Amino acid sequence: MHAVVLEKFGGDLTLAEVDKPVAGRGEVLVRVAASGVNPLDTKIRAGTAAHARPVLPAILGLDLAGVVEQAGPGVHGFAAGDEVYGLTGGVGGLPGSLAEYAAVDSALLARKPASLSMREAAALPLAVITAWEGLVDRARVRRGQRVLVHGGAGGVGHVAPVAEYVAAHTDGEGFDVIFDSVGGTTLDRSFEAVRAYTGHVVSALGWGTHSLAPLSLRGATYSGVFTLLPMLTGRGRAHHGEILRKAAALADAGALRPLVDARRFTPWTVADAHQAVEDGTAASKVVVDISE
Numbered sequence: 703m704h705a706v707v708l709e710k711f712g713g714d715l716t717l718a719e720v721d722k723p724v725a726g727r728g729e730v731l732v733r734v735a736a737s738g739v740n741p742l743d744t745k746i747r748a749g750t751a752a753h754a755r756p757v758l759p760a761i762l763g764l765d766l767a768g769v770v771e772q773a774g775p776g777v778h779g780f781a782a783g784d785e786v787y788g789l790t791g792g793v794g795g796l797p798g799s800l801a802e803y804a805a806v807d808s809a810l811l812a813r814k815p816a817s818l819s820m821r822e823a824a825a826l827p828l829a830v831i832t833a834w835e836g837l838v839d840r841a842r843v844r845r846g847q848r849v850l851v852h853g854g855a856g857g858v859g860h861v862a863p864v865a866e867y868v869a870a871h872t873d874g875e876g877f878d879v880i881f882d883s884v885g886g887t888t889l890d891r892s893f894e895a896v897r898a899y900t901g902h903v904v905s906a907l908g909w910g911t912h913s914l915a916p917l918s919l920r921g922a923t924y925s926g927v928f929t930l931l932p933m934l935t936g937r938g939r940a941h942h943g944e945i946l947r948k949a950a951a952l953a954d955a956g957a958l959r960p961l962v963d964a965r966r967f968t969p970w971t972v973a974d975a976h977q978a979v980e981d982g983t984a985a986s987k988v989v990v991d992i993s994e
Contacts, residue, residue: 703719703720703721703722703801703802703803704717704718704719704720704801704802704969705717705718705719705720705761705800705801705802705969706761706762706763706800706801706969706972707720707760707761708746708747708756708758708759708760708761708762709758709759710758711748711749711756711758712749714973715747715762715800715973715976717969717970717972720761720801722802722803723797723803723804723805724805725772725773725774725777725805726774726775727774727775727776728774728775728776728777728807728808728809729774729777729805729806729808730770730772730773730774730777730780730786730805730806730808730811731770731771731772731773731774731803731804731805732766732768732769732770732786732790732803732804732805732806733768733769733770733771733802733803733993734766734767734768734799734801734803734804734992734993735767735768735769735824735991735992735993736766736767736768736799736820736821736823736824736989736990736991737763737765737766737767737798737799737800737824737989737990737992738763738764738766738799738824738825738826738827738828738987738988738989738990739763739765739967739975739976739978739987739988739990740764740765740829740979741979741980742754742764743762743763743764743976743979744979744980746760746762746792746793747976753930754792754793754930754934755793755794755795755934756793756794757794757795760792760795760797760798761791761792761797761798761800761801762792762798762800763791763792763798763799763800763801763990764789764790764791764792764793764798764799764827764828765787765788765789765799765824765825765827765828766786766787766788766789766790766791766798766799766806766824766827767785767786767787767820767821767823767824768785768786768787768799768804768820768992768993769783769784770782770783770784770786774805774808777808779808780808784813785813785814785820785823786811786812786813787811787814787815787823787824787826787827787946787950788806788810788811788812788827788942788943789810789827789828789831789929789933789942789946790804790806790807790810790811790827791806791933793930793933794930794933794934796933799824799992800972800990800992801992802992802993807939808943809939809940809942809943810932810933810939810942810943811943811946812943812946812947812949812950813947813950814950815949815953815954816954817953817954817956818953818960821962821989821991822959822960822962823960824989825960825961825962825986825987825989826946826949826953826958826960827946828929829960829987830945830946830949830958831929831942831945831946832883832906832927832929833881834945834948834949835927835929835945836881836904836905836906836927837849837879837881840902840904840925840927841879841902841904841925842902843878843879847879848871848872848877848878848879848897849877849878849879849880849881850867850871850877850879850881850895851880851881851883852880852881852882852883852884852888852889852891852892853883853884864891864894864895867895868895872897875897875898876895876897876898876901876920877895877896877897877901878897878900878902879901879902879903879904880896880901880902880903880904881904881905882903882904882907882908883905883906883907884907885905885906885907885908885909886907886910889903889905889907889908889912890912890913890916892905893912893913893914893916893917893920893924894916896917896922897922898920898921898922899922900922901920901923902922902923902924902925903917903922903923903925904924904925904926905924905926905927906926906927906928906929908924908926960986960987961985961986961987962987962989963978963985963987963988963989965978965984966991967989967990967991968990968991968992969990969992972990975990
C-alpha cells in the first residue's frame with residue numbers, strides 16, 4: 703500500500719510502498735478515507751515532540767476516518783463496511799492515518815457520525831477528545847458556570863490584563879472553569895483569573911515551570927490533560943471510544959459541527975498541508991484526503 707513515511711526528524715515526508723497491515727486480535731483493518739492534520743503532527747516531524755514517543759521510520763497522522771475492511775479476532779461491535787473515526791496512531795510506534803490502510807485497536811474507534819462527511823469526521827478526534835477530557839472529565843463543567851477557553855488564535859488572554867476581563871465577564875469574581883490550550887504565560891494568567899474556592903483550571907499544555915501561588919491563594923484547583931496517554935500506554939483506550947460515540951451523537955443531533963479548511967490535500971501534497979498548519983494560513987482544521 704501507499705503510506706507517507708518520516709525517515710528522520712526534520713526531514714521530508716516521503717510517499718512510499720509499505721506492507722499492508724493485518725488486523726490482529728482486538729484490531730480492525732480500516733481503509734483510510736481522510737486524515738486530520740494537527741500542530742502535533744508538525745512537531746513530531748520536526749523532532750520537537752518527545753512526549754509523543756515517536757519511533758522512526760514512522761507513518762504519521764493522528765486523526766482517522768474511514769471504512770472497516772476486516773474485523774480481527776476478538777472484535778465485537780464492528781464489521782466490514784462500517785464507517786468509523788478515531789484518534790488511532792501516529793505516536794508511540796503506532797502507525798498513523800497517512801496510509802491507505804491502518805490496523806487499529808477497536809477500542810479507540812467509534813462509528814462515524816452519519817451526518818458528517820469523512821473529511822469532517824477526520825477533523826474531530828484529537829480536538830474533541832482533548833476538550834471532553836478537560837471540560838467534562840476533569841472540570842465537570844455544568845450549566846450556569848462561567849467558562850473561559852484560552853485558545854491559540856488571539857484570544858483575550860493574550861491581549862488584555864487579567865483584571866480587565868475578569869471584571870468584564872465575571873463581575874470580578876473569576877471564572878468557574880478555565881480551559882487552557884496554550885500553556886506558558888497563558889496558563890499563569892489562568893491561575894489569576896479563576897474563581898476563589900470553587901474554580902478549576904485545566905490545561906492541555908501544562909509544561910514548564912509555573913508558580914502555583916496565585917492558584918493556591920484562591921483555594922482553587924488544577925488538573926492536566928494528556929490525550930495521547932491511552933495510545934502510549936494501552937490503558938484507558940475504551941474511554942476514547944466512549945467519548946467519540948457521545949460526540950457522534952452530538953454531531954448527529956446538530957450540536958457539533960467541525961470547521962474544515964476548504965483546500966484539498968492528498969498523500970502527494972502532505973508537505974503543503976503541514977505547511978498550512980505551521981504558517982497559520984489555515985482558518986480551520988486541515989484534512990488530507992487519502993481515498994475516495
